[in-house]
Amino acid sequence: MRLPLVSLFAALSLSVGSAAQAADNAPPPQVEAWPLQQTGAVGTSIFFQDRAAARATDALLARFDGKPPEGLIGWIVVPNGEDQLVRFLIGDPSAPLPGYDILVDKNGRAGAVIEATGAALPDDQAVRYFARNTAASGIGQLRCAARYNAVVLDDPDGDGWLVWLLASTTDANKVPMGGHYRFHISADGRTVEKREQLSGACLDLDRRQSGQNGQPVGLVTNVIVAPQPLEIHVFLSLLNRLPIYVAAGDKLWGVQGALIREIDTSQRR
Template sequence: MAAARATDALLAASGGQPPQGLIGWIVIPEVDGQRVRFLSGEISAPQAFKDVVIDSQLKAGPVIDVAEPALSADEIAQFAARNTAAQAIGPLRCAARYNAVMLKDPEGSGWLVWLLASTTQANVVPMGGHYRFHISADGQTVEKREQLSGGCLDMDRSQAQRGGQTVGLVTNIVVAPQPLEVHVYLSLLNRLPIYAMAGDKIWEVQGARIREVTPSARR
């Protein structure tokens, strides 16, 4: 969300077109928000180009020209991790464009990179085609690649409506015995519940809350 807000601000400040020389972006956590740092130069030697700070309410600040183009080692590694994951996505590509999220791995020294299938169609929810990568600390090596769905699946958001009420979308999970973080992400992004069948259980994902709703599990 921070990257999307910052991109809108950047395009608005540059006449609707990406600035010349732009090669990508990274997101740097701050005390009260996130700094989206747009990069220029070569993929193998990126430099800081422009910054947009997104506050805790997801409001974008002004577009700032970066005075010091040199990136820190962590910033270089984060951008490298994104590119390393993108090159290893494999044959199952479920979307023309993928959004990337790069975070430090809380259980290791490297990076977690998610490549999330995206769409520009308002009523389409890309339920399938998402990936999680474990990348080395320098951003150069794929240590583990995880496919978060069994295949591509675009769902019609209108299927979540019944009798004028929001009921939710229903999906099957074949790669895990329970909902994954991608189902939480999709529920939050689309503001609707997702019911996931995994094994012999049924789960409800309502935003950040996951609970089992298998009939035998109800009290």
């Protein structure tokens, strides 16, 4: 389970106010659901980026004796072949500058902390940062965690960005199943084109209740905003190394990492 380091996240994470705010009584709208293979691929990309940010955070804090260096305003994660380049940013949020770079390989191993060179952040990287902040400013009413982690990916269906705000926890036994968001952000990173609430309510599951005879088996949840599992279930399955069983669209689905399959319940009694 990813455990955000409190000292760095207090400075850089997306603060969204009080945790566990209740949504209004209106049911949440349905969200876009991609084909299962695409859902698995997107959820895997979310996991790789989130893991890279966590491992780079560990490496940066280790380099500076457990405290974040002064002047940090956030970070972005930039794909680098099969690896991920995590860039910790400094300067004014309206004109972010590269501060420290850490390359995280495809297996999640963080390299050395390198002071970034160059006076400016490339435009295509700066808009990733703007997109992240634009999403954070529009999170909305359902806030299931005090702090959220952000993942920014290219929108496969347009020239803009997809940004996920992921409810985070420092409790190794807690799995935040609810409270995650997906945003469609304009190509310049400045405008929310669509905001999608990926759950109907806050829901934290306990890993300790997923076992049988002391061995992990899986987690069980339901989805009311889509007729099938979403990329967030793929991400959480990979993050927690557990299958997730999802009731959605009058069907039962099994999510094992990137693999999503419908489970035949016709023979069950």
